Amino acid sequence: MTIQIHVPMDSGALSLGAEQVAQAIAAEAARRGVEVTIRRNGSRGMYWLEPLVEVSVGGQRRAYGPVTAADVPGLFEADFLQGGTHPLALGLTDEIPFLARQNRLTFARVGVVDALSIADYVAHGGFVGLARAIRLEPAEVVREVTDSGLRGRGGAAFPTGIKWQTVLNTPAEQKYIACNADEGDSGTFSDRMLMEGDPFCLIEGMAIAGLAVGATKGYIYLRSEYPHAHRTLEAAIEAARRVGYLGANLMGSGRAFDLEVRLGAGAYICGEETAMLESLEGKRGIVRAKPPLPAIEGLFGQPTVINNVISLASVPTILARGAAFYRDYGVGRSRGTLPFQLAGNLRRTGLVELAFGVTLRELLYDYGGGSASGRPIRAVQVGGPLGAYVPESQFDTPLDYEAYMAMGAMIGHGGIVAFDDSVDMAKMARYAMEFCAIESCGKCTPCRIGSTRGVEVIDRIIAGEDRGRQLALLDSLCDTMEAGSLCAMGGMTPYPVRSALKYFARDFGVDETQAA
């Protein structure tokens, strides 16, 4: 048997030279006349160790990283194919503390399996959930998802089962499953990692959703910034179709579900569900007023389930292992696990899937290892560009949807961006308004105009022009945007702005005691 070597084809690993490493391994093996099989997995989510090369020795995977192409001859010299010692040796992959302490349910296979091998997927428990869904009545599948406590992982945290129930209850000739893969929040990459590392999991989740609500057609709305994920998904869909995991006869059940990838075009707002529908219909990505709910009148006017990638990818586990298994993770009304994404200024960045209830401090220090720069962590933006900046005094609040809402923050899609003490929070507040101005769809006035006025007001505050009045104006403007915007874009841009001002007032030239 030839030796199995894993080199990720995750775009983060590729961005650090994984392709060159794979080529160097192939070339060095050929030069030495050693037979190796190079398999292409996703990333384990330990990006400070990427490119992470793994060798299967005696049925166990041993890790080496971060490996550059120049390290490859030395690794062969150290007999890494038999697990030899080397300065880059990390021991057994599963025992690396960052990974060993996680609750990997949705990401159980990511980085482990060959991303495009159905055989690998099945060998690691794939399609068990779909097989069970085929045996159940649609209402039973929906109940299982409802009972699991799964809430929308895109950010809004709406109960997934209730959304599915609405679509199931709405009679129509044609219903749709629309997967929101427009992962635009800075600091988030879990959708991308899953699509690149375990695409069949998303396909299976969508097929189960289709069976549950009676939809035969699905769309994955993928952002155009993800060219690697696009290629992986297209290849996986083709492969699944060939062997009947998609198509007119799902696993021989006689029931149909097929899906298609549609590319976005660089508009952040298309991550808002109704703007995404407009875009899928070939229009400008303008937000729709609700009602009607997309579950009743969605894509092309038909009942549509819209779920984020991680929500849908959580479903196969729920069906395979039961609602109770999933619900047993988590706290309060936040059940199950969330793949947190550690980004920005941290020593160990990457993906940490854990049950809800972990604190930011644990994530930043126990997992993240503190700042990359070695300076104190001063502010952390949780939940993307519309999420609040969290100061150190709140690092011990458990990450749970309700606890975060209570402190005026949100968990969103689980992105965590750390900043050290060199950050200027007035600039970050200005950026939040600037970003809203660039990305606003323009339909509602508070967002379209308010964001531009917001940049101007913050500029005047920074410049010290009539600061007291400008602060009152900013406060009033934020009220208007929060209360009067049609969607979260304008409605939540005040979150980063207000939290920056509240907790980091001196950056705005404001005496901390005067801040709103």
Next chain:
Amino acid sequence: MDEARDKQIIQREIEAHRAMPGALLPILHAIQDALGWIPPQATPALAQALNRSRAEVHGVISFYHHFRTTPPGRHVVQVCRAESCQAMGGAALEAHAQAALGTAFGETTADGAITLEAVYCLGNCACSPAVRVDDDIVGRVSSARFDEIVATLRGEQVSA
């Protein structure tokens, strides 16, 4: 620009995709993938084929940042401006990129080699700051690394 050739490609992509529900974005992507941009003559052709007004088609093209209405340079380099990259020195990289290339975001270098664009998140936030070079993502980009990338794109010798 060879307008006759462009016209052929535009027609080819319209025919290949027009039957899809919501065909406009897939057609625009196909045209831009083939030509590098969306030439002005595409607007009336698309309006006619999809039975929509020219204003509507223009509205869609201009709404999305991805679609270009001027031809790009031989390569497109996008520098991420979003928060995670800012936390890792992204602002300095933005300034360096514009100074090194002598262009602002949205412009093309005088030699036609590189179009520089701003982008808001490449999903490579664990390896910030990030840059996209055509269809490749590059992580942890320092100013020196940026200069190497540019030199490679221009086919120059990379200095040691």
